Amino acid sequence: MSIALQGAKPAREIREVTAWDRLKVNKNWLGAWFMLPAAAFLILFLAYPLGLGVWLSFTDARLGREGVFVGLENYDFLRDDPVFWLSVFNTILYTTVASIIKFAIGLYLALLLNENMPFKAIIRAVVLIPFIVPTVLSAIAFWWLFDPQFSIISWSLKKMGLITQNIDFLGDVWNARWSVIFANIWRGVPFVAITLLAGLQTVSPSLYEAATIDGASPWQRFRFITYPLLTPIIAVVMTFSVLFTFTDFQLIWVMTRGGPVNATHLMATFSYQRAIMSGYLGEGAAIATAMIPFLLAAIMVSWFGLQRRKWQQGADND
Amino acid sequence: MASVAIRDVRKAFGTTAVIHGVDISILDGEFVVLVGPSGCGKSTLLRMIAGLENITGGEIAIGDRVVNNVPPKERDIAMVFQNYALYPHMTVADNMAFSMKLRKAPKEEIDARVKRAAEILGLNVLLERYPRQLSGGQRQRVAMGRAIVRDPQVFLFDEPLSNLDAKLRVQMRTEIKELHQRLKTTTVYVTHDQIEAMTMADKIVVMHDGIVEQIGAPLELYDKPANVFVAGFIGSPAMNFLKGKLSVNGTGTFVGPQGVRLPVVNPPAGANGTEVIYGIRPEHFTLAEDGSGEGAEAEIIVIEPTGSETQVFANLGGEEVVAVFRERHQFKPGEKIRLRPDPQYVHLFDATTGKRLNA
Numbered sequence: 001m002s003i004a005l006q007g008a009k010p011a012r013e014i015r016e017v018t019a020w021d022r023l024k025v026n027k028n029w030l031g032a033w034f035m036l037p038a039a040a041f042l043i044l045f046l047a048y049p050l051g052l053g054v055w056l057s058f059t060d061a062r063l064g065r066e067g068v069f070v071g072l073e074n075y076d077f078l079r080d081d082p083v084f085w086l087s088v089f090n091t092i093l094y095t096t097v098a099s100i101i102k103f104a105i106g107l108y109l110a111l112l113l114n115e116n117m118p119f120k121a122i123i124r125a126v127v128l129i130p131f132i133v134p135t136v137l138s139a140i141a142f143w144w145l146f147d148p149q150f151s152i153i154s155w156s157l158k159k160m161g162l163i164t165q166n167i168d169f170l171g172d173v174w175n176a177r178w179s180v181i182f183a184n185i186w187r188g189v190p191f192v193a194i195t196l197l198a199g200l201q202t203v204s205p206s207l208y209e210a211a212t213i214d215g216a217s218p219w220q221r222f223r224f225i226t227y228p229l230l231t232p233i234i235a236v237v238m239t240f241s242v243l244f245t246f247t248d249f250q251l252i253w254v255m256t257r258g259g260p261v262n263a264t265h266l267m268a269t270f271s272y273q274r275a276i277m278s279g280y281l282g283e284g285a286a287i288a289t290a291m292i293p294f295l296l297a298a299i300m301v302s303w304f305g306l307q308r309r310k311w312q313q314g315a316d317n318d
Numbered sequence: 319m320a321s322v323a324i325r326d327v328r329k330a331f332g333t334t335a336v337i338h339g340v341d342i343s344i345l346d347g348e349f350v351v352l353v354g355p356s357g358c359g360k361s362t363l364l365r366m367i368a369g370l371e372n373i374t375g376g377e378i379a380i381g382d383r384v385v386n387n388v389p390p391k392e393r394d395i396a397m398v399f400q401n402y403a404l405y406p407h408m409t410v411a412d413n414m415a416f417s418m419k420l421r422k423a424p425k426e427e428i429d430a431r432v433k434r435a436a437e438i439l440g441l442n443v444l445l446e447r448y449p450r451q452l453s454g455g456q457r458q459r460v461a462m463g464r465a466i467v468r469d470p471q472v473f474l475f476d477e478p479l480s481n482l483d484a485k486l487r488v489q490m491r492t493e494i495k496e497l498h499q500r501l502k503t504t505t506v507y508v509t510h511d512q513i514e515a516m517t518m519a520d521k522i523v524v525m526h527d528g529i530v531e532q533i534g535a536p537l538e539l540y541d542k543p544a545n546v547f548v549a550g551f552i553g554s555p556a557m558n559f560l561k562g563k564l565s566v567n568g569t570g571t572f573v574g575p576q577g578v579r580l581p582v583v584n585p586p587a588g589a590n591g592t593e594v595i596y597g598i599r600p601e602h603f604t605l606a607e608d609g610s611g612e613g614a615e616a617e618i619i620v621i622e623p624t625g626s627e628t629q630v631f632a633n634l635g636g637e638e639v640v641a642v643f644r645e646r647h648q649f650k651p652g653e654k655i656r657l658r659p660d661p662q663y664v665h666l667f668d669a670t671t672g673k674r675l676n677a
Binding site: 207211213 | 403407417
């Protein structure tokens with residue numbers, strides 16, 4: 001015993017535990033350090049531009065000229081600007097109509113793709129194409145489809161003898177609105193369809209079999225099994241879809257630049273036009289900032305929609 | 319309640335035939351177990367009875383009605399799935415009531431039936447819970463409750479105990495059997511576990527590669543397996559098989575590998591010299607005295623005591639055999655013992671067809 005002890009190091013000096021000692025073994029302290037790079041990234045590239053945008057909206061900054069604080073002047077000005085209110089109306093119309101139709105078509109497609117059919121994998125891949133094509137490219141394609149002179153739609157309808165004159169898709173106020181909404185739906189459906197399909201595939205087939213034996217018709221199986229089990233995913237998908245649609249810029253900018261007579265100006269395109277094209281940075285920033293309450297509202301809706309339902313709670317031991 | 323008749327039923331998925339003409343008649347109130355290794359077609363057959371799979375050939379009748387083209391909901395059957403298939407977004411009560419709600423049954427009737435089923439299965443306190451909040455055994459019970467509420471002509475069980483742990487499985491086995499004794503509903507039960515089949519069934523149907531190998535009462539199958547497959551499938555540990563020739567000279571003798579000679583009583587007539595498979599269950603080996611000349615010498619490979627009995631794996635004429643003893647012998651690996659089969663319990667099978675030879 002004593003021989004073994006001789007080789008041992010002398011015992012360390014015993015001292016009081018300091019706050020620093022406690023901090024060194026504190027997991028939260030360590031965790032904070034791990035989060036630092038991500039937090040720095042977010043602050044630099046998200047929070048700072050957002051903050052700057054909001055700040056700009058309270059100034060009279062122009063392109064190339066530092067602004068001074070003007071309070072709510074920009075917002076006051078916008079309140080009396082009919083074009084601003086038109087863009088709000090357009091954005092809400094665009095978002096509402098496109099989102100509802102995207103949801104309907106997307107859900108229908110997802111249900112269809114979830115069935116057993118030949119060439120299932122290929123068809124699923126094809127459905128994704130509108131989503132893969134760069135937005136600008138598809139916008140240009142739609143621009144051509146809707147061209148007043150060379151539109152293939154007008155041409156086909158004329159050949160079929162349904163119309164005698166070309167349709168002015170992008171020159172007429174309501175035609176233009178429906179046309180851009182159509183383009184947005186075309187582009188947005190794959191996202192909804194594929195995500196809902198992923199959700200559908202998590203539903204165990206034996207649930208449908210059980211419901212079939214219980215006497216449920218196809219509609220009742222959808223109504224009582226598929227739909228309730230899909231609601232959490234629907235909430236996520238539709239939140240994203242609404243956010244994407246509400247903030248859409250590319251499609252509109254390429255197809256109409258907000259025209260004719262501002263009929264297709266969304267808040268995003270209008271903000272860009274004011275801030276960059278016209279150089280009124282402060283005003284443009286105010287328009288962009290005005291989108292925030294709408295987006296927050298959309299997020300709130302999904303937040304409540306997303307809350308774990310009672311049946312999802314409890315032990316997950318299956 | 320109703321009888322079920324399965325007549326020359328066939329099933330093919332595309333060009334692949336999986337069931338090649340199956341005939342089973344199930345009496346009213348009978349508990350029939352379809353048992354067989356995976357891929358034998360037992361679940362497919364059950365799903366055809368349920369109406370979840372089309373019938374390629376032959377016919378299935380429930381009661382007097384041929385149901386080949388009757389949709390599942392009109393067949394008046396209830397099914398319990400392996401994964402229970404409980405609707406996760408419905409409470410236990412709603413799960414059980416779902417079929418009746420779809421039928422637009424009056425609320426009082428639904429409540430009464432759900433209450434009765436819950437009482438039978440001891441689910442009363444769980445009625446407001448969701449499936450997620452239940453244990454495996456409780457979910458299993460809810461799945462059965464859902465079947466009971468419907469008061470169907472036939473219960474179909476598709477491997478209902480496979481997802482439970484060993485102890486719970488034994489307990490639920492008893493519960494299902496009790497339930498059947500109480501409700502007396504015709505039941506078709508699919509399992510791959512021969513012990514479940516043996517313990518629960520009135521009648522066992524052994525299936526293999528899409529055909530029926532044998533139908534009979536559990537002990538009938540155990541005592542008189544119709545062929546090598548059934549003999550090897552029913553019973554645990556499995557029956558021992560030795561290949562060899564029969565030598566009939568007054569009494570019979572089996573001449574096995576490496577000249578092992580084992581006794582045979584009542585050999586089939588004119589069987590001298592035929593190639594046979596000699597089957598003997600592990601518990602029908604007894605220990606013979608050294609030098610007594612009885613039985614055959616075997617070298618112990620492994621000893622597995624289970625407490626109530628001891629399983630001894632030994633090399634007999636180059637083949638591994640297992641013997642089960644209820645006595646506690648002090649064996650060691652490598653030790654030589656003499657194993658004597660009880661000739662009364664010897665099974666002889668044709669070496670080429672695998673069919674049973676002795677009565």
